Amino acid sequence: SQTIHQWPATLVQPVGSPLSLECTVEGTSNPNLYWYRQAAGRGLQLLFYSVGIGQISSEVPQNLSASRPQDRQFILSSKKLLLSDSGFYLCAWGTGGIMGPQHFGDGTRLSIL
Amino acid sequence: ILNVEQSPQSLHVQEGDSTNFTCSFPSSNFYALHWYRWETAKSPEALFVMTLNGDEKKKGRISATLNTKEGYSYLYIKGSQPEDSATYLCARSLKPGSARQLTFGSGTQLTVLP
Numbered sequence: 001s002q003t004i005h006q007w008p009a010t011l012v013q014p015v016g017s018p019l020s021l022e023c024t025v026e027g028t029s030n031p032n033l034y035w036y037r038q039a040a041g042r043g044l045q046l047l048f049y050s051v052g053i054g055q056i057s058s059e060v061p062q063n064l065s066a067s068r069p070q071d072r073q074f075i076l077s078s079k080k081l082l083l084s085d086s087g088f089y090l091c092a093w094g095t096g097g098i099m100g101p102q103h104f105g106d107g108t109r110l111s112i113l
Numbered sequence: 114i115l116n117v118e119q120s121p122q123s124l125h126v127q128e129g130d131s132t133n134f135t136c137s138f139p140s141s142n143f144y145a146l147h148w149y150r151w152e153t154a155k156s157p158e159a160l161f162v163m164t165l166n167g168d169e170k171k172k173g174r175i176s177a178t179l180n181t182k183e184g185y186s187y188l189y190i191k192g193s194q195p196e197d198s199a200t201y202l203c204a205r206s207l208k209p210g211s212a213r214q215l216t217f218g219s220g221t222q223l224t225v226l227p
Contacts, residue, residue: 045217
């Protein structure tokens with residue numbers, strides 16, 4: 001069966017510090033991978049998606065970047081965090097086509113001080 | 114409607130009550146409409162995906178309908194239970210084969226009181 005792992009679960013970082021959130025998927029090959037963010041009181045905003053190794057599409061200009069070094073690994077990074085980067089980050093995967101992201105990780109609560 | 118909108122933002126019902134809430138979306142260039150349930154401290158769970166005007170999907174006590182011409186979908190919960198408490202998200206697919214795929218609403222937070 002397929003599983004998705006995302007870590008860490010919570011993170012408190014000072015402004016200006018770097019960030020690395022990691023997501024791995026097991027039990028499937030060549031999934032579409034997604035990073036979403038939920039800011040306080042708002043819906044899920046798609047940040048990045050990837051259809052294959054090294055292929056990253058960015059949805060909104062921001063302080064973040066994503067990488068996909070392996071088929072089932074998706075990393076969200078920042079060189080210098082801003083206060084506005086606070087929020088809840090979700091990794092997800094899907095098989096593409098009509099279904100969209102079908103499986104989500106448990107999320108990371110990121111607080112910037 | 115420029116974005117996907119959900120109403121109400123939050124809702125409290127008594128156990129046993131039936132309830133429903135709305136997802137509104139642009140009716141042009143419609144491809145598919147998705148519903149997710151997101152329980153606290155858990156990850157979102159896909160409930161339904163609907164594509165055709167008049168589609169109706171059902172999963173246990175939860176059902177959903179779709180009107181693509183007027184751009185709305187209703188989610189119904191019959192005989193609400195405390196375990197139905199969650200945020201219900203809807204999302205609209207932009208076009209077939211698009212990996213970007215979904216624009217989410219901000220959700221309806223349902224609390225079922227015992």
